[in-house]
Amino acid sequence: EVQLLESGGGLVQPGGSLRLSCAASGFTFSSYAMTWVRQAPGKGLEWISAMSDSGTPYADSVKGRFTISRDNSKNTLYLQMNSLRGEDTAIYYCATATFERSEAGRKFYFDSWGQGTLVTVSS
């Protein structure tokens, strides 16, 4: 059974930094693309970053401030968040990304999700 467990969330001041972790188990972590999605309180879902062998795209809202990475030896995905702002307050979810092949390349959707970790940016 796929399990994803996020950690590292908490209260941080504006301008501060935080590193989130996503511990994976139940599948061959190194074979999967992974992604981070966030959800501000009472709001919808926002994709923020992904990591595959094709690259590491970011949403414009976090580009230059957030960095996604992974350690396959530890089956763990990370999200380094710098220069945090109030609008970054959200639950952060990691998820596996499974692809289908198309003429235009691989298309990834998000199939297994962790339970999320809350990040609050406030003074």
Next chain:
Amino acid sequence: DIQMTQSPSTLSASVGDRVTITCRASQSISSWLAWYQQKPGKAPKLLIYKASTLESGVPLRFSGSGSGTEFTLTISSLQPDDFATYYCQQYNNYWTFGQGTKVEIK
């Protein structure tokens, strides 16, 4: 950027009702559309991908259709466990979610 618009934002229905949610893309996304269900305090759950393919374990009362720019999620007979918020997501060009449709008890 591709924008996704869901309608309605809120839907009131009773157990046993047939429910349809619509999702429109700002440009063609072929069939690269997924649907997710989210309950309060829980992570989203994948229901459907490639517009109409049911994820393993998802009840057959859920179905998806559409291609290009217009898509629908249908619940053939609403069950108590189905009261939740539903999101569409395009994955043709990066990823964008719709704003969500809350299905509440009438």
